[in-house]
Amino acid sequence: MSFLDLPGRFDEFADARRQGFLKVKQIKEKGGKVAGIFCTFTPTEILDAAGLYTVGLCGMSEETIIDAEADLPRNLCPLIKSSYGFALTEKCPYTYFSDIIIGETTCDGKKKMYELLGEFKDTYIMQLPQGIDREYTLGMWEKELHLLIKELEKRFGVEITDEKLKKAVLKRNLQRSLYNELFELGKLDPPPLKGFDMYKVIEGSGFSFDLEENCSKLRELIDNTKEAYQRGNRPVSKDSKRILVTGCPIGGVLDKVVNTIESSGGVVVCFENCGGVKPVRHLVDEGAQDIVKAIAERYLKIGCSVMSPNIQRMQMLPELLKEFRVDGVMEIVLQACHTYSVEKREIKKIVNGAGLPYMAIETDYSKSDIGQIKTRISAFLEMEPLE
């Protein structure tokens, strides 16, 4: 693994998911409550303020898909099937230990899956509005946030005060700023770390359960990386093509896609998806009078394809292409994800319009298409820039 060339702390993040199993068990033994989430639209500040420990439950392996297919159609996004399968088979300790699962009405597959999940796990579904261009959207989402607050207060016998929310906002904002700072490293040429390692750090952070500790580790890691770079450490060749990855969440295909890019002459300098800049680019207004409204506002800035029209994504992408001096864009679409799949056309237009090559890869969690994906990615990276 490439962590060998990187300053300390990286391996710790990469291992966080496994380490977290123990932590979550300890939390439960001490009477702590755990909330499982599936999406970046979940307002984590509210869960924090309720004293819950939050963990992402997105299924990232093929292992349980076969079990999930007993209840779900085959022709469904692998992320949905895998997540459901892990809950069904109790193979994921995080799902198993979750006292409540918060879902949102995002894509069709996910929201209908939550209905089935609700039959055997405690779930609570938030109604996410999908048209941010309507003036009532913010009000509706705000109401949903208040409903969630009430629900959690009732279920867990806690009081969620403005003060607690404000504290949570500060912490989450700090964490998001640190994520952004880490992502900014991708702007250096060559970048001081591979995209794969960057992604692993963010992924690992989701299993830390202690925001403060996580933030100080992130701080240290960023500083170490910068310092090593200044000392002349160059883990990435300056001839690598600078790739922006966009599309569906890629936790389950990270190896297949990102490692292939990075072993075929490319480096991922920016992730414009759920594990990347998309959900953290905007912060909550800390000084706001109405803190719940401020939280609601921030979440509606996430440019996910479940939004219609998806204005935020189309606005942010061209900015990122410039900021990160991208040489090419690769879009990853999970099989049967209709929202991202349909949006490909618009994304391609934007990317080609900026004079850059674009390629979309449709894939799932299986290994059957590795050969084909390698060929496509290599061919994409072989393309010469046009004068």
Place this chain on the structure above:
Amino acid sequence: MYYTGIDIGSTSAKVIVLDGSNDVICRNVMPTGWSSVDTAEKIRRELAEAGINSECSKFVATGYGRISVPYADKTITEITCHGKGAAFLYEDDTCTVIDIGGQDTKIISIMKGQVIDFIMNDKCSAGTGRFLEIMASTLGVGLSELCNLARSGSGVSISSMCTVFAESEVVSLIGSGHSKEDIAYGIVDSITNKVKSLCGKLSADNTRIYLTGGLCESDYIIESLSDKLGIRILSNRNGRYAGALGAALSAKSIK
């Protein structure tokens, strides 16, 4: 110095040797068979007999078996090679290339001799040479006969994209007494439709489209595709060597 391109595809392996002035010194095609490693070795021996070895030639391997050529100086994907090869073969550096290969079909957009965009079929075999082969054998004919039959058929359409379902569709068409010609027509029609929809996904505004790969040898496929796309598709009998040719041309830039 010689420049050798070796294109090991899923059904056949093609070899082209160029000299310094881009003249073809020798070329060869053979079935890939079970093992691309064995095929690569066979090619090495044959080339050596003809006096082409690593002392006097650079080798570039391409195609899905490119990783099985231990003596290659470089491997390059078939997409880049087909693009380069076709631009050279058809003496046109701004065009669109359709390659219907054994395992996959690719549409490649070329500008100034470089690949600027491409698209490949998804992982199933619909719209590939393999699909045609399987359907031909279900009908009990060879590939070229299938194309000849198709010319005088009409009226049948195969709706399944999946090879397995399409096969049973063909079987039931046979069962219900449709003529071989009509079924053959339906099979070719289904593949050219699939290629057409792939073309639609590529942002190419090219007016010149070339066909490469083994199916170049069928005039009927070219005609049927031309009808679908509303443009005369150009091809020539050497189209199947486009990948190997592109590989040989790329060998020239190896230091």
